[in-house]
Amino acid sequence: MTSLWLDRPDLPAYPGVPPGRSCDVAVVGGGLTGLTTALLLARAGASVALLEARRLGAVTTGNSTGKVxxxxxxxxxxxARRHSTATLRTYVEANREGQQWLLRYCTEHDVPFQTRPDLVVAQSPGGRDRVGEVHDAAHEAQLPVEWLxxxxxxxxxxxxxRLPDQAQLDTMDLVLALARDIERHGGEIFENSRVHGLHQGSPNRVAVGEVEVAADRVVLATGTPVLDRGAFFARLSPHRTHALALDVPGPLPQxxxxxxxxxxRSLRTAPTADGERLVVAGAGHPVGRAVSTRELVMELTRWVTELFPGAVPTHVWAAQDYRGTDELPSVGPLLPRSDRVLVATGFDKWGLAMGPAAALAISSAILEGQMIWTHPLRTWRPGGLAGLDKVVTLNAGVASRLARDKLSPRVHSSAVVPPEGQGRxxxxxxxxxxxxxxxxxxxxLTASCTHLGGVVSWxxxxxxxDCPLHGSRFAADGQVLEGPATCALRxxxxPR
Incomplete structure (x- = not known):
């Protein structure tokens, strides 16, 4: 499954990290947040090494819908339900800073984007009140939203x-521009360099396979932190969303x-060399907990082809995101009272604005600056108990799932292998x-997730x-794809 954005021949390849590398800042994660952080620091004169476990943009950034x-x-x-008006406005201000930085960067570096109104739509009479809450919250946040x-x-x-003058783009156009810019400013990019450990000290030593990278500061821009310190996995809910790109006869709504x-359901258009396509997303589910993800994709396909007769899918893919239990992202130190390791997480599907905002906040902190709007979004913020009820509920559900999976009946080892494309x-x-x-x-393979032992599901x-506990995912051969896990399934x- 390859996204519309990742299906292109011009994606560069970068080497793995060599032995003996040292730098001022090691940025872990080659998505939008990591790339922007690395660029901001390299521009400021810091020596930067960006470490990506797979390929640039291979995880959430290259699989998003590209809405800014x-x-x-x-x-x-x-x-708005959980926080004060001041916090709501701060959240919007942070996203506005990120959005403006990103679109300004695109304009300056010839990265194409399209300006579009963004709509939140009630598709049933029962949904009218929910969309009304969106309108009221946006108005409370001082956005120029209107009701139609x-x-x-x-x-x-x-x-x-309806909110006018928002934007959409091809995320890999942006990734490529940022990567070129990082190298122009002296930064280094390393792919296939999965981080699996960290020894904190002066300097920090980041473990990448048999190699260590020495760095004064470390930034974790990996969706969910790949180091368990701070137990962020217990404060994040992992969700997976599927997407389609389709050729559609006739005009598309702009x-x-x-x-x-x-x-x-989510809709947008996407200009391509072969004409404009429709991009649809939906079929969301908690990671590892869907009975059949294939059925969810088929349902999404049926919905869009009924809505747009003659539509033909050209690409199918999925993306993973993490929601904080108090609905806010977390940006700042991995551990309290220490700024040597920093993290950005909990963007909840909206990282194309919040990712650059987090990068601005983290790079500012490393360079000893300050941004006022970051205060309510800090990792160890006062008032973090706003999501305590959800933390308790989330982790009670995790514990229940772990116990249920360990005790559930299984098919005993059989000479009858699963059919093609199936697993059990x-x-x-x-x-x-x-x-x-x-x-x-x-x-x-061993069926216990290498993070905390959850039983994986197919x-x-x-x-x-996919692990139903904290969202780690593994390829059919056991290799880690994403999530807090850093080691493959054995x-x-x-059987003979």
């Missing part, structure tokens, strides 16, 4: 919150839109074993093993 908006679906309404009855979409609507009530967890000599067949190859749309011998 301040309206953000139902996000503002959810923030008709969205101008080929679907019934029951109320629309708006960005997202529904404010279930089933959640078997019981073999008292141990859970993950068995799958992909591309004609049947593999047997993702039949993406042919991966390969087991085939």
């Amino acid at each position: 908006t301040l309206l953000q679906g139902t996000k503002l309404a959810r923030v 009855e008709d969205a101008g979409l080929p679907m019934p609507t029951f109320g629309v919150a 708006v960005m839109a997202i529904t404010g009530d279930e089933p959640f 967890v078997e019981r073999d000599a008292g141990h859970d074993v993950a068995v799958s067949t992909v591309d004609g190859v049947t593999r047997r 993702n039949d749309a993406e042919h991966t093993w 390969t087991l011998e085939q």
Whole structure:
């Protein structure tokens, strides 16, 4: 499954990190937040090494919908329910700073983007109140939002919150521009360099396989922090969203839109060399907990092809995001009273504005500056108990799931291998074993996630093993794809 943005021949390749590398700042993660942080620091004269576990943009950035908006679906309404008006406005101000920086950068570096109104749409009478809450929260945040009855979409609507002059882009155009700029300013980029440990000291020593990188400061821009210190995995809820790009006969609506009530759907257009395409996202679910991700994708496909007759899918992909339990992102020190390791997480699907904002905040902190709007978004902020009820609920659910999975009945080890594209967890000599067949190859792996031991489940749309506890994901061969896990699932011998 390759996204529309990642399906291009001009993606550069960077080497793995060599032994003996040292720098002022090691930035871990080659998505938008990590790239922007690395660039800001390199521009300021710091020596920077960017360490990406896979390829630049390979995780959330290259698989997003590419919307750069301040309206953000139902996000503002959810923030408003839990926080003061001042905090809501601070959250919007942070996103505005990030959005303005990004669009200014695109203009200066010839990265194409399109200006569009952004709509949050009620698709049922019951959704009207939810979209009304979005409108009211946006108005409270001092955004120039307006209320409409008709969205101008080929679907019934029951109320629309509309924010003009937002933006959309091809995220990999931006990734490539940032990467070139980092190198122009003396920064180094290393791919296939997965970080699996850190020894804090003066300097910090970042473990990448058998190699260590010495760095005075470390920035974790990895979606969810890949180091367990600070237990951020217990304060984040991982979600996965599927997306399609489609060729559609006839004109397309020139708006960005997202529904404010279930089933959640997102729409935008995308100019390509072959003409304009429609990009649709939805079929969201907690990571590792869908009965069949393939069925979710099929349902999304049926919905869009009924809405746009003659639409033909050209690309199918998915992205993963993390929601903070108090609805706010967390930007700042990984641990209290220490600024040697910094983190940015909890963007909740809206990282194209918040990611650059986080980069501005982190680079400012490293360079001994300050941005007032960062205060309510700090990692160890006062008032962080606003999400304590959700922390308790989330982790009670995690514990319950772990116990249930360990005790659930399994198919016992069998000579009957799963059919192509399928996987299952078997019981073999008292141990859970993950068995799958992909591309004609049947593999047997340990079924316990290498993060905290959750029993992985098969993702039949993406042919991966996904952990339902904290969102770690593994390829069919056991290699880590994303999440807090840093070690692969162990390969087991085939039964004789």
